[in-house]
Amino acid sequence: MKFGKELASQMVQEWGEAYMDYNYLKGVLKDISGFRRRNAAAAATRKNSLKRRVSMYRAFSGLTNRLGSPGSDHEDEVILVNAVEQEGIIGAPQYQTVFLMSSEAGGEYELVFFRRLDDEFNKVLKFYREKVEEVRREADELSKQMDALIALRIVVEKPSDINGAQSQTRRDSAVLIEAKSHMDAIQEIEKSGEEVAGTTTMADQKNTRNEEEKTNNFTDFRPAPLHVLYDVRVNILPETPISTLKNILKASNSELKYNPAELRKAEERLRKAFMEFYGKLRLLKSYCFLNTLAFSKIMKKYDKITSRKASRSYLEMVDKSDLGSSDEVSRLMERTEATFIKHFVNGNRRKGMSVLRPRVKREKxxxxxxxxxxxxxxxxxxxxxxxxxxxxxxxxxxxxxxxxxxxxxxxxxxxxxxxxxxxxxxxxxxxxxxxxxxxxxxxxxxxxxxxxxxxxxxxxxxxxxxxxxxxxxxxxxxxxxxxxxxxxxxxxxxxxxxxxxxxxxxxxxxxxxxxxxxxxxxxxxxxxxxxxxxxxxxxxxxxxxxxxxxxxxxxxxxxxxxxxxxxxxxxxxxxxxxxxxxxxxxxxxxxxxxxxxxxxxxxxxxxxxxxxxxxxxxxxxxxxxxxxxxxxxxxxxxxxxxxxxxxxxxxxxxxxxxxxxxxxxxxxxxxxxxxxxxxxxxxxxxxxxxxxxxxxxxxxxxxxxxxxxxxxxxxxxxxxxxxxxxxxxxxxxxxxxxxxxxxxxxxxxxxKYRAFKSVPLPFNHEVDRSM
Incomplete structure (x- = not known):
């Protein structure tokens, strides 16, 4: 299968316009190849005024210079690739290629090729950066959700034998109950407008949080801090008949209920969110790989058609760019796998990976x-x-x-x-x-x-x-x-x-x-x-x-x-x-x-x-x-x-x-x-x-x-x-x-580049009530 068809078959269809336009660039290379064939045919019909090839009159570089020596690196240099910082954006440069052979016959065709190549690369790079930033924000949000989920597990399940942490867990639960009572008191004070008493209560709340954080230090095991539940509310969306009716009647209660049913519901939502997030990371990694391969293929085609050696310089730039050098997506995938296996399938790696990477169904x-x-x-x-x-x-x-x-x-x-x-x-x-x-x-x-x-x-x-x-x-x-x-x-x-x-x-x-x-x-x-x-x-x-x-x-x-x-x-x-x-x-x-x-x-x-x-x-x-x-x-x-x-x-x-x-x-x-x-x-x-x-x-x-x-x-x-x-x-x-x-x-x-379902998260993180 030709690479163009393979690229079309493996790309994410919703991101199709963000991929390198391989077929278009290949068409530009065909124009270059056609010109070179016409030029060669015209030269063959002309009388040969020189008995020796022009290349035989080129400056001699010496017998001792070897391939890759400092003197030969720039001898056949065809292009120079420069990184240009975008105005107002630090650390996100665009790349421009300078073609050094534009004065040659047919050089304008190759100049057009490199301009289009830069446009495609900058397009791909911009989309990739945006998606990486997007998954980074989602990863931060999922981390907060996991903190809340683990804290909710501790409160609901009350683990009794985790490396001697039983007594500490009970103290943490008591601290949480006491903190909740402080939070309720704050609400009453805010309603009545007693600012002085409110300030005192806030100070008590901070002391309670500090006390809880101090008691969370174990020798062998440290459970998740429970204070993350202070500002957490249940994310209720009008999706089901009950939630819709509550929303209509304004009777929706978003308070955490600290019961097994609430925990199971939160776990199920977060499990689906992690599965969708991992799927996005997989496709983003595939997007990076396919585009990198596409640039490699198109540059090798250029070298073959023009008999130049420009691919090495350009591909070095691709490897040094965010598209080739950023391994943040791979690290996120590893951390997501570890988190999902540990917290949602009880450490069973085979089961966890079968869920995250379901096998393609075979035709029978x-x-x-x-x-x-x-x-x-x-x-x-x-x-x-x-x-x-x-x-x-x-x-x-x-x-x-x-x-x-x-x-x-x-x-x-x-x-x-x-x-x-x-x-x-x-x-x-x-x-x-x-x-x-x-x-x-x-x-x-x-x-x-x-x-x-x-x-x-x-x-x-x-x-x-x-x-x-x-x-x-x-x-x-x-x-x-x-x-x-x-x-x-x-x-x-x-x-x-x-x-x-x-x-x-x-x-x-x-x-x-x-x-x-x-x-x-x-x-x-x-x-x-x-x-x-x-x-x-x-x-x-x-x-x-x-x-x-x-x-x-x-x-x-x-x-x-x-x-x-x-x-x-x-x-x-x-x-x-x-x-x-x-x-x-x-x-x-x-x-x-x-x-x-x-x-x-x-x-x-x-x-x-x-x-x-x-x-x-x-x-x-x-x-x-x-x-x-x-x-x-x-x-x-x-x-x-x-x-x-x-x-x-x-x-x-x-x-x-x-x-x-x-x-x-x-x-x-x-x-x-x-x-x-x-x-x-x-x-x-x-x-x-x-x-x-x-x-x-x-x-x-x-x-x-x-x-x-x-x-x-x-x-x-x-x-x-x-x-x-x-x-x-x-x-x-x-x-x-x-x-x-x-x-x-x-x-x-x-x-709209929509390639994933939006999964509602179980928790809402509220802002500090003191503000």
């Missing part, structure tokens, strides 16, 4: 094998179903209208649910494939646990396995015969769809470590956050899942039909009266509106938290969608001219606003002044026609929902089939939307 051949097997079985079952329908003339033979209607009204909705799920999974597998192909960091954006995210092969395996079960059940239903005496079907055979959906739910909620448990629980957690909206803090996976559910309205209604059909219908005779029930009609509207209401509540939560007006407009969009959905459903149930006009009007408004929002806001396209006309400045798909095709397809598929309210008659299709086809087209549209939505999100992260 059996996944591809079973996916191929299930796919082949699915195709065979589809062919068998078609042949069975044609053979029995279920849909075409005279007198079979009643059987056809009975099947479409009662059995078809049961199995269409599985079709919607499988189709959505197929589209999701396609999204994953193209996200990986165009290096969209979907696992980071969604917040998947490293090493547990599903690849497209795993998703295809699940989809094909589910399709085999569903298609086999459909085929068995087609071949079932009614008992001529009772005119009913067998209970077990008619319960196949119910058994299948029950099996699917059992596997989804199974707590055992089988069938991608991490991914299943991630899905359940996001679904629970959607159900409890707006009590949970809204993250991208939550509203992304809610958007998926808005495209699964018919699947959600199929769940309602399951309850009605098997609970109140006569499933043994394949008949039901669900559509005639007012309660069923009411819930038919409610369950379809739930995903849109969830998105509305999520938008409102983000509007109040982030103060983003776009979230308010987005919420208004979902409100109009709910109105259009309700009116459309009421028209289907009751008909009427007024309802028809209102349904058409609201559906038209919703279609226009949703289409505009999809293309302009979610995808970031149709930017008039962008580098790519009517698209956006940055595109990951090289073929621009793909974006225009996606815009057209999105508009067409959005308009298909108007069929439900315009009520065009399609004589050769049953109404249930028309609804299912439109639902499938909406799922396809959502799959296309997913790719471009996440591409836009990825580019936004790249533009």
């Amino acid at each position: 051949h059996r996944i591809a094998f079973f996916h191929g097997l299930f796919s082949g079985c699915s195709i065979a079952l589809i062919v068998a179903i078609i042949v069975s329908i044609r053979a029995s003339y279920l849909l075409q033979n005279e007198g079979s209208d009643r059987d056809r209607d009975q099947f479409m009204e009662n059995i078809f909705p049961l199995y269409s649910l599985f079709g919607f799920i499988v189709l959505h999974m197929l589209m999701y597998a396609g999204d994953i494939y193209f996200w990986r192909r165009y290096r969209i960091n979907y696992s980071f954006i969604f917040g998947f646990k490293q090493g547990t995210e599903l690849g497209y092969r795993q998703v295809l395996l699940i989809a094909s396995g589910l399709s085999v079960l569903a298609l086999a059940a459909v085929l068995s239903h087609l071949n079932m015969e009614m008992d001529p005496e009772t005119r009913s079907y067998k209970v077990l055979s008619e319960s196949v769809p119910l058994i299948l959906i029950s099996l699917l739910l059992i596997i989804t909620f199974c707590p055992l470590n089988i069938m991608y448990r991490s991914s299943r629980f991630f899905l359940i957690t996001c679904a629970w956050h959607c159900i409890c909206a707006p009590l949970f803090k809204v993250t991208l996976p939550d509203f992304f899942l809610a958007d998926q559910l808005t495209s699964q309205v018919q699947a959600i209604r199929s769940f309602e039909f399951y309850i009605c059909y098997y609970g109140w219908g006569n499933f043994r005779q394949r008949s039901n009266t669900c559509q005639d029930s007012d309660v069923y009609k009411l819930f038919y509207i409610i369950v379809a509106a739930i995903p849109f209401v969830v998105r509305l509540l999520q938008c409102l939560r983000r509007l109040f938290e982030e103060k983003d007006n776009n979230q308010g407009l987005n919420g208004l969009k979902y409100f109009t969608t709910v109105a259009a959905l309700v009116l459309r459903t009421l028209y289907e149930q009751n008909k009427g001219t007024t309802l028809h006009v209102l349904a058409i009007a609201f559906s038209g408004i919703t279609t226009i606003t949703n289409t505009y929002w999809d293309i302009v806001i979610d995808w970031g396209l149709l930017q008039r002044n962008s580098k790519n006309p009517w698209l956006r400045d940055k595109l990951l798909v090289p073929n621009k026609a793909v974006y225009f095709a996606a815009i057209v397809v999105n508009i067409i598929l959005r308009l298909t929902w108007m069929q439900l309210v315009l009520d065009f008659k399609i004589s050769f299709l049953h109404k249930k089939a028309v609804v299912a086809i439109i639902a499938c087209l909406e799922i396809i549209r959502r799959g296309i939307w997913n790719f471009f939505r996440l591409e836009n999100e990825h580019l936004n992260n790249v533009g």
Whole structure:
């Protein structure tokens, strides 16, 4: 693999613009090489006025001078690299290269090369310095957090046998309690304005702290000082329903409770913070290594093309700069490893390193094998179903209208649910494939646990396995015969769809470590956050899942039909009266509106938290969608001219606003002044026609929902089939939307260099109360 491709494959995509532009510099070298070839060809056609080469007239340096001697160091010197201090910034110089051969023919090309090389190096160096300073600040904060955590451990766990420190620990705990009482007294004095008494109390507090620090000196063991807990409060964020309600009611208590539950919560938060911090250090070290290697590669290419020896001087400068000589990141990594192993895995190095450096998941051949097997079985079952329908003339033979209607009204909705799920999974597998192909960091954006995210092969395996079960059940239903005496079907055979959906739910909620448990629980957690909206803090996976559910309205209604059909219908005779029930009609509207209401509540939560007006407009969009959905459903149930006009009007408004929002806001396209006309400045798909095709397809598929309210008659299709086809087209549209939505999100992260999750720390360090 060429180095340019290797660099692109290993770089942190969110930091892509901060890496050395290797391909651009290689293009400049191609210009130099092209000029030298043209110059050599022109020289060969010229008459040779000299019989000897020009190099033979060069000054003789002597026979005794050896390579590397003081006299030869500057003989072939090509460049001089100078460090120039930036104005107002001490200790952060920029580097400028002086090309000494600019007067030669073609020297202007090489001069341009070194100018661009300096620009790239200074860019890389500036970014690296900023990131090192950032991790240095984070390391200081994590150190304070660890001091507070260790002190909290001492108070809560009261260690009794640590090198004879039992009595000292008790004295420290007593000192802490006494100090806390002093702090409470200070608060009361500050409220009453008694400044003199307050000064006295502060003096007592300082004496208490000095006394505690004196008693902390052990011969063999010195526990962490407990005074760090004086100014520490619990960091409570409105992320969960309880914390959100407390925040709304202003009843949030940030005082430390000194109990095991508080300790476990703090340990878990800090554990995650250390894992994220270590991941950032690893990528920062990789960033340093890849860029150093890139400069080495490009300089060696320059030497090879120009037959000069400039790489040694330039690379010596790179090695002496912060990029090559700073080992602060390596030291931080070592200290982070030692801290994590000691304090979070009880000294087990193997376990600690497996957590900090999870292994890359390998693709297993059996996944591809079973996916191929299930796919082949699915195709065979589809062919068998078609042949069975044609053979029995279920849909075409005279007198079979009643059987056809009975099947479409009662059995078809049961199995269409599985079709919607499988189709959505197929589209999701396609999204994953193209996200990986165009290096969209979907696992980071969604917040998947490293090493547990599903690849497209795993998703295809699940989809094909589910399709085999569903298609086999459909085929068995087609071949079932009614008992001529009772005119009913067998209970077990008619319960196949119910058994299948029950099996699917059992596997989804199974707590055992089988069938991608991490991914299943991630899905359940996001679904629970959607159900409890707006009590949970809204993250991208939550509203992304809610958007998926808005495209699964018919699947959600199929769940309602399951309850009605098997609970109140006569499933043994394949008949039901669900559509005639007012309660069923009411819930038919409610369950379809739930995903849109969830998105509305999520938008409102983000509007109040982030103060983003776009979230308010987005919420208004979902409100109009709910109105259009309700009116459309009421028209289907009751008909009427007024309802028809209102349904058409609201559906038209919703279609226009949703289409505009999809293309302009979610995808970031149709930017008039962008580098790519009517698209956006940055595109990951090289073929621009793909974006225009996606815009057209999105508009067409959005308009298909108007069929439900315009009520065009399609004589050769049953109404249930028309609804299912439109639902499938909406799922396809959502799959296309997913790719471009996440591409836009990825580019936004790249533009802000966001490559890590922000983990909330457990403690807040308050300022001195005397101030």
